[in-house]
Amino acid sequence: MTANLSFDPIRLPEECETLRQEVRAFIADEVAAGTFDPDRPHDGDQHSPEFSRRIGQKGWIGMTWPKKYGGQERSFLERYVVTEEFRVANAPVRLHFVADRQSGPVLMKYAPEHVKVDVLPRICRGEVCFAIGMSEPNSGSDLFAAKTKATKTDGGFLINGTKIWTSNAHIADYMIGLFRTSQPTKENRRHGLTQFLVDMRTPGITVNPVYQMTGQHDFNEVVFQDAFMPDDHVLGEIDGAWKQATSELAYERSGPERFLETFYVLTGLVRALGPTPDLRSAEGLGRLAAQLHTLRRMSVSVAGMLQAGKEPVVEGSIVKDMGTVWEQKLPARVRELAAFIEEEEGNRATLEDQLAFATMIAPKLTIQGGTTEVLRGIIARGLGLR
Amino acid sequence: MSESGIVAETAARIFADFGDPQAIIHAKDGAWKQPLWKALSESGLTLAWVPEQQGGAGADIADGFAILSVAGRYAVGVPLAETLLAGWLLSRAGLAAPAGAMTVAPARPNDRITLNPDGTLRGRARGVPFAKDAGHIAVLAGSSVALVEAATCRISDGLSLAGEPSNTVTFDGVRPTQIAPAPERFDQTALMLMGCAVRSVETAGALEAILDLTVRYANERVAFERPIAKFQAVQHALARLAGEVAAALTASGSAADAIAHAESFDDGVFLEAASAKIRSAEAAQEGAAIAHQMHGAIGFTNEHVLHRYTLRMLSWRDDFGSESHWAVALGNRIAARGSDEFWPLIAAR
Numbered sequence: 034m035t036a037n038l039s040f041d042p043i044r045l046p047e048e049c050e051t052l053r054q055e056v057r058a059f060i061a062d063e064v065a066a067g068t069f070d071p072d073r074p075h076d077g078d079q080h081s082p083e084f085s086r087r088i089g090q091k092g093w094i095g096m097t098w099p100k101k102y103g104g105q106e107r108s109f110l111e112r113y114v115v116t117e118e119f120r121v122a123n124a125p126v127r128l129h130f131v132a133d134r135q136s137g138p139v140l141m142k143y144a145p146e147h148v149k150v151d152v153l154p155r156i157c158r159g160e161v162c163f164a165i166g167m168s169e170p171n172s173g174s175d176l177f178a179a180k181t182k183a184t185k186t187d188g189g190f191l192i193n194g195t196k197i198w199t200s201n202a203h204i205a206d207y208m209i210g211l212f213r214t215s216q217p218t219k220e221n222r223r224h225g226l227t228q229f230l231v232d233m234r235t236p237g238i239t240v241n242p243v244y245q246m247t248g249q250h251d252f253n254e255v256v257f258q259d260a261f262m263p264d265d266h267v268l269g270e271i272d273g274a275w276k277q278a279t280s281e282l283a284y285e286r287s288g289p290e291r292f293l294e295t296f297y298v299l300t301g302l303v304r305a306l307g308p309t310p311d312l313r314s315a316e317g318l319g320r321l322a323a324q325l326h327t328l329r330r331m332s333v334s335v336a337g338m339l340q341a342g343k344e345p346v347v348e349g350s351i352v353k354d355m356g357t358v359w360e361q362k363l364p365a366r367v368r369e370l371a372a373f374i375e376e377e378e379g380n381r382a383t384l385e386d387q388l389a390f391a392t393m394i395a396p397k398l399t400i401q402g403g404t405t406e407v408l409r410g411i412i413a414r415g416l417g418l419r
Numbered sequence: 420m421s422e423s424g425i426v427a428e429t430a431a432r433i434f435a436d437f438g439d440p441q442a443i444i445h446a447k448d449g450a451w452k453q454p455l456w457k458a459l460s461e462s463g464l465t466l467a468w469v470p471e472q473q474g475g476a477g478a479d480i481a482d483g484f485a486i487l488s489v490a491g492r493y494a495v496g497v498p499l500a501e502t503l504l505a506g507w508l509l510s511r512a513g514l515a516a517p518a519g520a521m522t523v524a525p526a527r528p529n530d531r532i533t534l535n536p537d538g539t540l541r542g543r544a545r546g547v548p549f550a551k552d553a554g555h556i557a558v559l560a561g562s563s564v565a566l567v568e569a570a571t572c573r574i575s576d577g578l579s580l581a582g583e584p585s586n587t588v589t590f591d592g593v594r595p596t597q598i599a600p601a602p603e604r605f606d607q608t609a610l611m612l613m614g615c616a617v618r619s620v621e622t623a624g625a626l627e628a629i630l631d632l633t634v635r636y637a638n639e640r641v642a643f644e645r646p647i648a649k650f651q652a653v654q655h656a657l658a659r660l661a662g663e664v665a666a667a668l669t670a671s672g673s674a675a676d677a678i679a680h681a682e683s684f685d686d687g688v689f690l691e692a693a694s695a696k697i698r699s700a701e702a703a704q705e706g707a708a709i710a711h712q713m714h715g716a717i718g719f720t721n722e723h724v725l726h727r728y729t730l731r732m733l734s735w736r737d738d739f740g741s742e743s744h745w746a747v748a749l750g751n752r753i754a755a756r757g758s759d760e761f762w763p764l765i766a767a768r
Contacts, residue, residue, distance in 0.1 A: 038627075038661060040669040042676035044768055053766070114766075121762050296762075304758035312747060315754065319746030322753055323694035324701075326765055327670040334669060348665070355662045412661055413654035416634050 040348060042330070043337035049114045056118040059091060063124070072383060074123040074297055075390040078249060080204055081125040082159075088119075088126070089159030094133050098141065103154030109340040113333060117289035121296050131201060132156040135285050136163035136209050143269035143277065144230060152207070152230070166196040166210030166231065166255060173198075174407045176211065177223045177275065181257060183212035189264050190214070190229070192237070192257040200401075202240045202253035205233050215272045223275035228268040235260045247393045285402055287335035287349035292328045292356030294398065295391035298367045299325070301384040305374050317370040321363070328356050347415030354408040357398040364391040423485040426467070426478060430486045433458045434493035440724045443496065456497050456520065465499060466516050468507035473515040475506055480679035483507070484620050488671075491624020494727040496583065498522055498549035500617050505557035508610060512564035512599035519554035522547055522569075524588055528611050528740040528748075532560040532590055538598070540565065540590040548738060550574050550586035558590065559610050565595035580734035581727070609684035614739030615696035616678055619671035622699040622735055625728045626664040629710045632725060633660060636714055653713065660709040667702035670695040677768065687767050689752065693745040700742035703732040 064071060068084055088094055093115045098104025116134075119126050137156050140149055155161045172178035181194025192212055202208065208231040215225035231238070237260035243252040269277045299321060306314050331352050338345040368388055374381050399405045413419050437455035459465050467483045469475020478486075483503055490499050498520045505521035524544035525532060532542035540560050550556065551574055558565045571593050579585040634657060637648035647653045674688075674695035681688045707729035711718050718725040736742060753761055 038630075038665050038668060040665055040672060042669075042672045044676065044680070117766065300758045300761055303753060303761050306754055308755050308757065310750060310754045315750030316743055316746040317750065318753060319693070319748065319750030320697060320701075320742075322690070322749055322761075322765070323670075323697035323746065326690060326694040327666050327673075327698045329765060330673045330768075331665060331669045347661075351662050351665045354658070355666065406655070409655040409658035410651075412658035416630075416657055416661055418634065418637060418648040418654050418657060 038348065038351070039338070039345070040331055040334040041337060043110070043333050045110055045114065045333065046108075048108075049110055052111055053114045053118060055091075056093070056115055060118065060122045060124060063087075064122070069123065069125050071122045071124075072297065072301070072387070074295075074387070075247075077125065078251070079123075079125040079127040082128055084125055085128040085159035087159070088129065089157055092157075094129050094159050095137050095153065095157040098137065098153065098157070102141070102149055103157030109336045110333070113289065113336040117293060117329075120290050120293045123297060127201065128162045128204065129156065129159045130290075131165060132161060132163040132207075134288065136165070136207070138284060139209055139228070139268060139277075140230065143228065145265050148230065148265060161206040162201055162204050164199050164201040164205035164208040164233070164253075164255075166199055166202075166208045168196065168198045170195060170197050174404050177217070177226065179211055179213055179226055181210070181212050183214050183227060183229065183262065185214075186261070189266070190262045192229075192231075192260040192262060194257055196255040196257075197252075198243070199240075199253045199255050200251050202233070202255045203242060203250065207231060208233060208255070209268065211274055221275075225272050226274040227271050228274045228277060229262050230266040230268055231260075231262065232266075235262070237261070245397075247390070284339065284349075286353035286408075287332055287339075287345070289329065289332055291332070291353050291402075292325065292360045295360060295363055295387075295394055298364055298384070298387050298391045301380070301387045302367045302371055305371055305380040305384045311373070314370045314373075317366065321366060324359055328352070328359060332356070347412055350403070350408045350411045350415075353403060354405055354412065358405065361395045361398045364388050364395055368392075423482050426464075426482045427485040427489050429462055430459075430464055430489040431493070433462060433464070434489060434495055438493055438495055438497070440494045440727045444722060444724060444727065452497055455495075459497070459499060460518070465502045465520075466506045468503050469510050469516040473510055473513070474518075475510070475516055481675065484616070484675040484679070487617055487620045488624040491621035491626075491732075492628045494625060494628070494724075494731055496727075498552055500621060501549050501553070504614060504617055505553075505555070507613065508557040508559060508564055509566060509597075511605055512601055514557075514564060514566055514597050514599050517555050517566070520549065520552055521555045521557055522549045522553040523557050523559075523610070523614070524550075524590070525559065525607065525610075526614065526738055528607070528744055531607075532558055534560045534563050534565070534598075538594060540567070540593045540595065542591070543587060543589045545587045546737060547586050547588045548579070549584050550588050551576070551584035555596075556588065558595070559601065559607055560590075560595075560598075562601050562606075563598050564601050566597040567593050567595045579737075581730040583731075583734070585734070604683050608689075611739045612684055612688060612692035613678065615692045615745065616671065616674045618735040618738050619667065619692075619695035619699040620675055622703050622732045623664070623667040623671040625732045626667050626702060626706050629706060629725070629728050630657075630660055630664045632728075633657060633710045633713045636718075640715075647713075656709050656713060660706055660713075663702040663706040663709070667699040667706070670698040673768075686752070686764065690749065690764060690767070693749045696740065696745050697742040697749070699732075700736040703729075703736060707733055 092105045096105040096107045183190040214227040237258045239256040241254040463476030466475035467478040471477040501522040505523045506516045530544045573589040575587040674691040677691040
């Protein structure tokens with residue numbers, strides 16, 4: 034076999050089911066208390082400091098991390114269950130989610146011990162929000178074109194330049210930023226970039242909002258003017274960030290959030306169709322369910338491989354490619370299947386509201402966290418075509 | 420290496436030695452079938468799902484699916500899957516399996532075979548794979564499992580899309596050689612779901628082979644002065660093909676695993692096996708289209724091996740219920756359970 038794709042069937046172990054029931058009970062209590070409404074994903078900005086702290090108290094942030102850093106040393110499969118239950122409930126997890134998924138693991142691998150001891154437990158308590166500083170005005174999918182400069186000075190570096198489309202920057206305490214410390218070499222155009230832990234309160238950092246087509250505020254422009262980063266905030270090898278980026282990708286790309294962001298339109302469809310749908314709607318719903326089930330099983334399988342210490346980069350990219358393309362079409366499919374539900378039916382209005390929002394969300398799904406085109410390039414390399 | 424790994428390796432060796440798809444294309448007649456079948460049955464692979472005390476190899480469910488995955492990868496043109504499935508059905512009712520090729524009926528969800536008061540059968544099964552080549556047919560007749568000699572049934576001529584026997588079998592007045600009650604909670608849906616899992620696993624195997632063939636071809640074939648694999652349009656098409664292969668592998672592997680570990684064909688297994696059939700049929704369709712496009716004219720020739728995979732998996736879409744059939748059935752189940760029960764069903768495993 035040249036391709037050798039591997040998607041082992043993973044059965045979630047017993048402890049995952051116990052945990053799932055705990056998470057569902059917690060969510061039900063929060064919904065009852067009015068923290069959020071699972072059927073109204075378009076309300077608010079999914080950011081709730083109090084809610085994140087309560088999740089932290091349950092031990093559900095950084096739950097796979099070592100106990101000495103505030104974690105619970107639980108499995109990736111347990112984290113998977115927590116992630117998917119919060120995602121399908123549209124719970125406001127924006128504050129801690131990026132840190133939990135990828136920033137924390139980067140710090141764990143590359144930050145000096147005293148930084149880990151300081152920051153990681155605060156992530157676990159749901160107290161700190163992270164942003165990812167990668168894209169620039171002229172550097173998006175091509176990360177290695179980044180120009181924002183880190184210039185060596187006494188005891189640290191001075192940062193100058195601009196990051197853009199930076200989600201969460203307006204509420205973030207920290208950013209993991211990718212800055213240029215040297216010019217690329219002839220042999221290696223990826224050389225010369227370094228990852229830094231950026232304290233967003235550092236003087237010389239300005240955050241300007243960039244509103245999205247949904248009307249929500251998520252993106253920002255982050256301008257650095259002689260912002261000072263101490264030496265101990267360098268993450269990993271100077272000029273060698275390109276070696277560090279790839280292993281994160283499987284974590285970032287294969288999770289359930291990659292196809293469940295607008296799951297509510299599917300639940301809404303089931304509700305609006307009622308118990309005896311017509312043949313056309315039943316078939317459409319059945320296909321969507323089969324496709325979703327398959328995506329989820331692929332995603333669970335990658336989580337299982339991560340748990341087993343593998344680095345399923347190609348499999349993770351496939352999950353994100355297929356998941357986001359599927360989800361992008363979801364509102365259109367649901368709209369077609371709901372087309373003949375009578376206007377007067379009470380549930381239809383809710384569904385229309387949800388569909389309008391999901392339709393506006395859809396274009397970003399295949400862009401954020403690695404575009405379809407970049408992912409297919411990675412998959413093609415894995416197949417031995419490049 | 421796991422038990423399933425050893426069984427799969429044995430199967431792969433036999434297929435490579437006696438059933439190489441390229442050699443079969445060049446064969447003038449069906450003479451290759453006999454030595455292939457002999458090797459398969461002598462190694463116990465044809466009756467893998469029959470317990471030893473009933474004359475089989477007593478392999479577990481996972482082993483049987485591992486054999487079928489390899490069979491899919493070699494485009495095996497003998498009734499191995501059908502005999503496995505027939506043996507499995509017979510063993511549900513504690514019936515011993517005969518030697519030789521078998522198939523199973525019904526093979527469509529809406530066909531019904533019933534048992535007459537005088538002990539003979541009544542009814543007709545369409546699209547029964549390899550009925551013409553089978554010595555015996557394992558039949559689910561109402562709540563009984565029966566074994567009949569194929570020669571006592573009326574069997575129509577007919578070929579599948581892949582040119583293999585696909586026949587209408589009429590059982591009216593046929594007297595089974597053996598009959599026993601099916602176990603409790605085992606019905607025609609259960610048999611169809613098992614058939615779905617079988618076809619999905621074979622389809623995923625075929626898709627793996629198709630991906631290999633297509634990647635190899637793209638790296639070898641030069642056009643515009645470079646291998647076509649260097650063109651981004653080709654790379655992205657193959658990435659999509661890999662995605663379809665991944666989906667079929669995952670859905671079928673998950674369904675096979677669910678069946679291997681479930682006590683009965685409950686709602687969870689229904690979701691797994693129906694989804695596997697739906698998604699692998701979709702993957703067969705998408706995957707065949709991409710693979711043929713990448714191969715160009717050569718892949719459309721009789722002498723090229725590609726069609727032995729693509730046509731087979733396209734014809735499997737119809738066996739044991741099409742993807743449309745299962746999508747309607749699954750959609751209706753989900754609707755009947757209601758919106759609050761939808762996510763818990765999806766998240767059940």
